[in-house]
Amino acid sequence: MDTVRKTLTAMLLAGALAGIVTAQTVSKEKAETVKNEIMKIEDEKLAGLLRGGSEPVDWIIKYDAEDIAQTNIDGSNPSKAQIEAGLQPGFFKMHSMKQDGHRFRVYDNGNVAVVTYHALGVLERNGKVTPRESNFSDVWVKQNGAWLRVLHEEREITKPPAAAPAQ
Numbered sequence: 001m002d003t004v005r006k007t008l009t010a011m012l013l014a015g016a017l018a019g020i021v022t023a024q025t026v027s028k029e030k031a032e033t034v035k036n037e038i039m040k041i042e043d044e045k046l047a048g049l050l051r052g053g054s055e056p057v058d059w060i061i062k063y064d065a066e067d068i069a070q071t072n073i074d075g076s077n078p079s080k081a082q083i084e085a086g087l088q089p090g091f092f093k094m095h096s097m098k099q100d101g102h103r104f105r106v107y108d109n110g111n112v113a114v115v116t117y118h119a120l121g122v123l124e125r126n127g128k129v130t131p132r133e134s135n136f137s138d139v140w141v142k143q144n145g146a147w148l149r150v151l152h153e154e155r156e157i158t159k160p161p162a163a164a165p166a167q
Helices: 002-021 030-050 055-063 078-085
Strands: 064-070 090-108 112-125 126-143 146-156
Touching: 030 055, 030 090, 030 112, 030 146, 055 064, 055 078, 055 146, 064 078
Parallel strands: 064 146
Antiparallel strands: 090 112, 112 126, 126 146
């Protein structure tokens, strides 16, 4: 039950933030600029995940807010330090990853963006290789001219079990 509560709280936080800033309309040009800026950051993240080494941690250090609100598929809410520890070389490796279906909602004159997307890949944690398909929600805030991710939530897509063959 605690997992459900945490997930709902993160979703309500994102919705509340969007509701606060929704009164300001953003031009199509501004929204496209924001989308391009964040997609460049996302492409950098994906390339770094696939290259491995220190790059995943370096990306977190650069782009995640110090007090990021993150909810993992198991319902945990790690601190930034815990996120960094979980991406260390030797513990974490991304074998493959594809992201698609990015949807952007831009608010506050282009200073806040809510991004949802789908990802499919194979990762390895502590020697265990796992295929994963997930949907993500991120909230980005521009502070002092730089984008920071303040919320990151992952929801695993589970496939229903195959029907038993008819006898």
